[in-house]
Amino acid sequence: MRVLYRHPDSCHNERRYIVTWLFEEVLGWQVDCRAEERDDQQFEVEGENGSLNLPDSFFGMAEDRWLSRQTMPQEPLVETQGLPALYGSGATIDVLGSLFFLLSRYEEAVEAKRDDHSRFPSQASVLGRAGLLHRAIGNEYIECFWEAMSRSWPGITRRERTFRVVPSHDVDCPSKFWKTWRRTFRAVFHRLRTGRLREGARHLWDRLGYQRWHRWEDDPWDTISWLLETSEGAGWQSTFYYISEQTHPIRDPGMPIEHGHVVDQWQRIAATGHKLGVHPGYGTFNRPDLVASAAGALRSQMEKLEIRQDDLGGRQHYLRWESPLTARAYEAAGLSHDASMGFPEQAGFRAGVCYEYPWYDVQERRALGLRERPLILMDVTLSRPDYMGLGLGEKGYHYARDLKDQCRRFRGDFSVLWHNSHLETEEDRDFYRQLLSA
Secondary structure, eight states: OEEEEEEESSOHHHHHHHHHIIIIIIIOOEEEEEEESOSEEEEEETTOOOOEEEEOHHHHHHTTSTTOGGGSOOSSOEEETTEEESSEETTEEOHHHHHHHHHTTHHHHHOOOOOTTSOOOGGGSHHHHTTOTTSOHHHHHHHHHHHHHHHHSTTOOOOOOOOEEEEEEEESOSOSSOOOHHHHHHHHHHHHHTTOHHHHHHHHHHHHHHHHHOOGGGOTTOOHHHHHHHHHHHTOOOEEEEOOSOOSTTTSOOOOTTSHHHHHHHHHHHHTTOEEEEOOOTTOTTOHHHHHHHHHHHHHHHHHTTOOOSOOOBOOGGGOOOTTHHHHHHHHTTOOEEOOOSBTTBOSOTTSOSSOEEEEETTTTEEEEEEEOOOOEEHHHHHOTTTTOOOSSHHHHHHHHHHHHHHHHTTOEEEEEOOTTSOOSHHHHHHHHHHHHO
């Protein structure tokens, strides 16, 4: 199927980016774009009669006021066609403008608010303030648009999609027992000074055993084999993101990827057909040179171990992301995808969709080669009291299942981040196992 998109003579790159993604990638159609002297957006299907018209609310006002506050959605959001509308006119939603706003993270280049880790917080987002992050609003817009197309041209078809679970694991520290000797002795002396002699002795014994006798099988954070088996049992492929270079003395654990234990983990991952990725450290999010260095270090070690992968992606440590600077850095480093686009304190749909999409640089106003795999759920988001505080019990599970069910409804990707270090108890493992397979 082929569609002709007629649009006003403005925001050419942005329009082509979003209409190409929507029609060619999501719906499986071909699209031709044509700029005209007009005030609305019109769609015509090749070989069919009639047309479908949408308001040109976002792009129509944004051309001369790009990245200004005047181009942000009006709040509170108004219900249109049963949906909260970011942009629209009357009873019709501006689907293309709204999708562009969500996917490009336009608002993150406009809004200056950041948290203590220099991250864009959920409550600074339009969807966060409206209490809508738990809904895949972008996917709802797509379905609304498709229904309008189907009414205009009965009998048209779209590309079939398949629901997937996309499990991934940030291996911030591959071992619970690994520490520099300096930090080990400080911890032991602290326990001795506070009268915890047995704890101090156990701490020293664990460190000695780990360093001298390689008792890796006793390490409670070496859950790599269990994660591999769990993913394979559910029929999914995992990606493991490792910190390859230390950029902060505390935030980055700094366990060398050349360490024998890490080598052993990588070989297990590669032998079972799962994937590795880079986890650029705490100080990299606004430093393209450090992102490139981290990616280069990971590739170099993979080459030494003769681990071959078709592509290499990444996820930012602490989910520190600066739109669009970090995306630009990932592209320059030759990374194929990012998986950071989720809020640490609120699970849900930061980009509004559960589909993979290409990045758009709203400052340089160009499409990037980097792909985004939106992060829907992270373990600590549910469990930490200062985040959602739902825990890994019944409340947390119901919330997580609702997110998964939405991804299933739209035949999208349920992207889940579970740390290797958050599986020490059988309850934690049961939660994750059920979430993956249900």
